[in-house]
Amino acid sequence: MITLRFLSVAVLGTAFLASACQSKKDKGVSSDIPAAVVQPTAPDIATLATFSKRYTGTIGKSAIVLTIDKDSSGRLSGVYYYQRTRLPLTLNGRLRGHEAELDEQDQAGKITGRFAGKLSATGWAGIWTNTKTGAPLPLALHEDYTGAARLTFGSKEVKDCTIRFENRPADMDNCSVVSLRLPLVEEHDKINEDIRQLLMDDGSGTTENQNLDLQTWMKKRVYEGPVQADIDVSVVNNGYHLLSLQIDESEDSGGAHPNHSTRYINYDLRRNTQIRLRDLLAPGYEQRLLLLGRKLFYAQNADNDMLHDAEEFKMNENFLIQPTGLLFHFNPYEAAAYAGGDPTVFITYKQMGTLLQQGNPAEAFIKGQL
Numbered sequence: 504m505i506t507l508r509f510l511s512v513a514v515l516g517t518a519f520l521a522s523a524c525q526s527k528k529d530k531g532v533s534s535d536i537p538a539a540v541v542q543p544t545a546p547d548i549a550t551l552a553t554f555s556k557r558y559t560g561t562i563g564k565s566a567i568v569l570t571i572d573k574d575s576s577g578r579l580s581g582v583y584y585y586q587r588t589r590l591p592l593t594l595n596g597r598l599r600g601h602e603a604e605l606d607e608q609d610q611a612g613k614i615t616g617r618f619a620g621k622l623s624a625t626g627w628a629g630i631w632t633n634t635k636t637g638a639p640l641p642l643a644l645h646e647d648y649t650g651a652a653r654l655t656f657g658s659k660e661v662k663d664c665t666i667r668f669e670n671r672p673a674d675m676d677n678c679s680v681v682s683l684r685l686p687l688v689e690e691h692d693k694i695n696e697d698i699r700q701l702l703m704d705d706g707s708g709t710t711e712n713q714n715l716d717l718q719t720w721m722k723k724r725v726y727e728g729p730v731q732a733d734i735d736v737s738v739v740n741n742g743y744h745l746l747s748l749q750i751d752e753s754e755d756s757g758g759a760h761p762n763h764s765t766r767y768i769n770y771d772l773r774r775n776t777q778i779r780l781r782d783l784l785a786p787g788y789e790q791r792l793l794l795l796g797r798k799l800f801y802a803q804n805a806d807n808d809m810l811h812d813a814e815e816f817k818m819n820e821n822f823l824i825q826p827t828g829l830l831f832h833f834n835p836y837e838a839a840a841y842a843g844g845d846p847t848v849f850i851t852y853k854q855m856g857t858l859l860q861q862g863n864p865a866e867a868f869i870k871g872q873l
Contacts, residue, residue, distance in 0.1 A: 558646055561643055774864065
């Protein structure tokens with residue numbers, strides 16, 4: 504069985520790739536990982552190879568918050584929500600020059616709207632169209648980082664074709680390769696160092712990787728191969744002093760099947776610390792959360808016949824803070840057989856009741872008030 508490297512993650516700041524924290528100069532990753540430098544004047548957005556932007560503004564008369572990331576191919580991805588509902592909608596599209604086009608998808612994956620317009624150094628003006636009715640509404644957004652973090656994305660790949668998968672068709676790419684895409688959190692070096700440590704934690708309990716820079720760690724994974732791994736870190740929440748990131752990893756080590764994992768990390772931007780369940784929930788929460796989570800898990804996944812027995816069920820720390828509750832994600836083998844996929848359980852704050860601590864570090868986000 505392949506050992507999964509469950510990455511807890513997401514984002515690294517000025518110290519990101521000065522990963523040994525010896526200086527702000529990159530010690531191990533090539534220059535395609537950007538330094539978190541605040542520009543004196545905003546650059547032309549069309550000239551940026553990658554970027555991460557946060558906007559506030561309106562669709563018609565409705566207030567929204569929107570974040571988008573651009574990769575080196577011109578692909579745009581992100582999320583947005585209406586202030587009145589704060590339910591996230593995913594975005595995917597492309598940037599050509601200054602012209603951006605994105606489709607929005609609801610939680611069921613249905614395309615419900617389309618964004619089109621011109622991105623400038625400080626904003627976005629265009630049209631949002633309801634894909635069901637065809638009705639257009641004006642779109643007016645400006646960059647806004649109130650209670651949020653400024654992010655800079657970078658990517659890196661380490662590949663070695665002398666370390667290859669054997670007994671595979673010659674027309675396949677059989678080289679060992681590890682690719683990584685992640686953001687830096689500007690002016691949050693402590694968070695960036697924490698993320699570096701989490702990325703290189705292979706779950707074995709050893710500390711042999713902890714003093715490596717990211718470049719060396721990626722080379723080590725390649726040389727221990729053959730392996731083909733892709734790690735992508737994306738932003739889910741960035742506002743109300745909360746930064747939530749999602750790490751997706753796929754890995755093929757030549758076993759019976761490839762493996763994958765999804766992990767969430769939530770950060771309190773005011774204190775530069777990771778938010779854990781013990782920070783959100785009342786002391787002694789463990790048994791109450793287990794009973795509630797187990798009941799809801801099997802109810803919400805009733806059509807999945809590959810789940811483990813209820814007696815084996817355990818809650819984990821892999822959760823995403825959402826406006827109305829906590830989403831817990833279970834990776835393959837945690838709560839179901841591999842064929843059972845990645846089941847989740849969503850627990851609303853109303854269902855938690857007194858389990859949720861007053862004055863917890865995500866309270867501003869939960870209430871939608873800075």
